[in-house]
Each structure stands twice: as structure tokens, then as C-alpha cells.
Amino acid sequence: MASESKVSEKSLEATLKEKISPLLEETMEKSWGITIPQLGSDITDRLKNPPLQIYVPPHLRFSQAKKKFKEEFLKKELRMHLGNVSQLAKTLGIDRRSVHRAIKSLEINVEDLRGKTREDYHEHVVDQTIRSSLEQYREIIQPQKMDKLYAEVPALSRNIAKMLPHQEITWKDAEKEFEKQFMSKVLKDHQGNVSQAAQQLMIRVETLYRKMKKLGI
Numbered sequence: 001m002a003s004e005s006k007v008s009e010k011s012l013e014a015t016l017k018e019k020i021s022p023l024l025e026e027t028m029e030k031s032w033g034i035t036i037p038q039l040g041s042d043i044t045d046r047l048k049n050p051p052l053q054i055y056v057p058p059h060l061r062f063s064q065a066k067k068k069f070k071e072e073f074l075k076k077e078l079r080m081h082l083g084n085v086s087q088l089a090k091t092l093g094i095d096r097r098s099v100h101r102a103i104k105s106l107e108i109n110v111e112d113l114r115g116k117t118r119e120d121y122h123e124h125v126v127d128q129t130i131r132s133s134l135e136q137y138r139e140i141i142q143p144q145k146m147d148k149l150y151a152e153v154p155a156l157s158r159n160i161a162k163m164l165p166h167q168e169i170t171w172k173d174a175e176k177e178f179e180k181q182f183m184s185k186v187l188k189d190h191q192g193n194v195s196q197a198a199q200q201l202m203i204r205v206e207t208l209y210r211k212m213k214k215l216g217i
Helices: 002-032 037-047 062-080 085-092 096-105 118-135 143-163 171-189 194-201 205-215
Strands: none
Touching (some): 037 118, 062 096, 085 096, 118 143, 171 194, 194 205
């Protein structure tokens, strides 16, 4: 399993560097007449871990954010496995009963997710990744030029989705990585002030320090 994971990571890195980065640059050049290397890097960095490309509002307290992540992550994985709970449980490294309990507690309608294909989901993830990255550049790019690039996003997302190799992640690893990314973002927003970050997350300062140590933040 470890060797398969390394091969998958190398395959993803190669795809991002050799195919996706040039495609992003070409699209920026076509829409803006220039390229912004940092924007391309922002998008490819986010695409390095497709299983966690889930938007969770950064203003939420920690308990709300984690619940939202679990809901969206489980929906995503159910789509990826076409609603097959047994297959999903195996991928996530948990038993079927745990998956069913999570589906029930998060009030997820599995039937609503079975009509989508894996390709539909991959395209959706890429689309959201590109759009969320572009939002950071709204203040420095003219509205007309930004709109022109946004018009290219659907086709760009379809093309990139076809190139990305499929990656899987366990439930435990997904939760851990989400906590690390979310808490790191909140800490960054507060310039590393742990007390202020803990206040926003609505957890004890001691709890945040403990989480930081455990997660390697």
C-alpha cells in the first residue's frame, strides 16, 4: 500500500508539473495577456490533495467546521464510490456500521448522490479549487479580465479533471489533515496569536496548544 501511495504521489506531481501548470499558464495568457506564476502555484498546490478540496467557511468555530467537513467529505466519497457503502467503508478504513451512523447523523441522502459519476465529481472539485484560488486575485485583476477567465473555468476544469490521477484517503487521515489545514489557516489569519485563534475556534487555549503539538503545526 505504501509503495502504491508513493507511485500515486509521483504520478500526481508529474501531471501537475508537465500538463496542468502549462495549461493554466496558457489560459491566463489567453484571458489576460500575462501569466501570474503564483496563481498557477496556488491552484496546483491545492490540487495536490484532491480528497481534501472541500470548502469550509473559515469563520466557523472548530466544532462547526469539523462537522461541515465530515458532511462534505462523506458526500464526496459517496459520490466517488457511486453510493456503494461497503466499498467506501473499505477505502476509509472503517466498518460499514460507522459509515451508516455517520450518514444518519449528518442527514445525508445517499440516493441523491448516486446519480453523479466520478468524472462529474472530479470536475466539480477542480472547478471549486480554481474559483476559490481566483477569488484571492479579484483586487488586483481588472473585473473584465477576471470575468473573461471565469468564462474559461468550466472547460479548464473538465480538461484538468481528465488528467488528475485518482487518490484515496482514510477517514482518520482526512480528519487529521483537515484539522491541521483549518487550524493553520486560523492561526495565520491571527498572525500566530494562539489566544485569538482559540477564541475564534471557541476552544480552550490549552486545547489548541495540544492540537498544534499533535498535528505538527
